[in-house]
């Protein structure tokens with residue numbers, strides 16, 4: 001299947017079944033699709049907690065479940081199935097990995113293996129401390145320029161390069177990747193980026209094309225980090241994606257511990273308890289968005305949490321609240337959270353298709369501009385769910 005075909009098939013299914021993935025059950029208690037697909041809604045609402053946890057982390061399992069009720073969606077299984085790159089061989093490069101946490105280390109080794117031999121001097125886009133560039137400078141003896149906006153990260157990266165004795169080959173460019181002049185650094189370079197967010201990776205792709213970079217390897221993340229109200233597609237499309245839609249593409253997280261799952265479920269229940277209490281106090285029926293909740297607010301009691309939310313939203317409690325009000329709305333919050341976690345499985349089935357579509361948009365754009373492109377997972381999702389690597393090589 002070509003990238004253009006994969007993009008077109010994904011687009012048709014995303015557009016045809018938007019009713020299943022656009023509504024957010026956090027905001028809408030019963031999405032409209034429940035009336036159109038009552039058997040699917042009943043199946044999801046009947047799942048026990050263990051099944052919800054397992055399905056939440058299983059893209060193919062979610063698609064298989066949806067496909068039983070909406071047969072056209074079974075095709076998504078093949079559309080998100082991209083050939084994997086083989087795992088990295090063990091290597092003795094100990095001193096290169098000083099200061100790199102274990103999971104990041106494994107990501108970098110896997111990325112470097114998937115990249116293979118560089119085509120030209122390297123330009124590491126949004127480099128952080130330049131861990132990836134440092135490894136590649138050591139392995140391939142090519143010069144590496146690591147572009148990063150944060151001075152402290154550049155300082156730390158320079159120290160690490162000295163410690164690894166690659167400072168003769170790796171240097172840092174302290175610059176804003178989004179500034180007009182930054183793309184000139186891409187000319188004649190093999191561009192690499194590990195987890196460059198939203199506008200940063202789209203700027204890289206467009207900049208590399210404009211500067212005719214010989215090669216690009218990019219593993220994007222955080223597609224929603226864009227200054228634009230909607231995703232700006234690189235090719236003509238009927239699909240419009242808001243920030244909320246773009247967030248869906250990155251909702252998959254590395255498996256949490258049982259304790260973290262308990263805490264995040266409680267946080268969800270309290271927020272939904274507040275959503276419902278707010279409606280009861282104000283008479284509003286629609287969901288009202290609220291700013292992020294500070295972690296510390298979730299450590300006390302539900303009554304204390306509500307007090308903080310109420311004060312911040314400037315909502316008056318008509319009379320001193322009776323303790324049973326909090327008990328009642330905390331229970332309502334838990335019930336809503338259980339319902340939400342089940343109904344949102346229909347939405348989650350579309351997260352990987354959406355992410356693959358976004359990569360196909362970049363792939364097709366690069367193909368139109370004279371590159372041979374592959375898109376493949378460079379590591380297993382338990383190292384990072386943002387594990388798709390787009391590799392483009394310019395035809396000479």
Ligand SMILES: C[S@@+](CC[C@H](N)C(=O)[O-])C[C@H]1O[C@@H](n2cnc3c(N)ncnc32)[C@H](O)[C@@H]1O
Pocket residue numbers: 125126127128129130131147148149150153175176177178193194195196197200
């Ligand atoms: C998710 S981190 C990835 C860092 C590194 N590539 C890695 O995988 O360890 C994103 C990096 O982009 C940098 N960054 C954010 N905005 C930037 C900008 N406008 N120009 C250059 N770098 C930027 C951040 O400081 C951060 O180091």
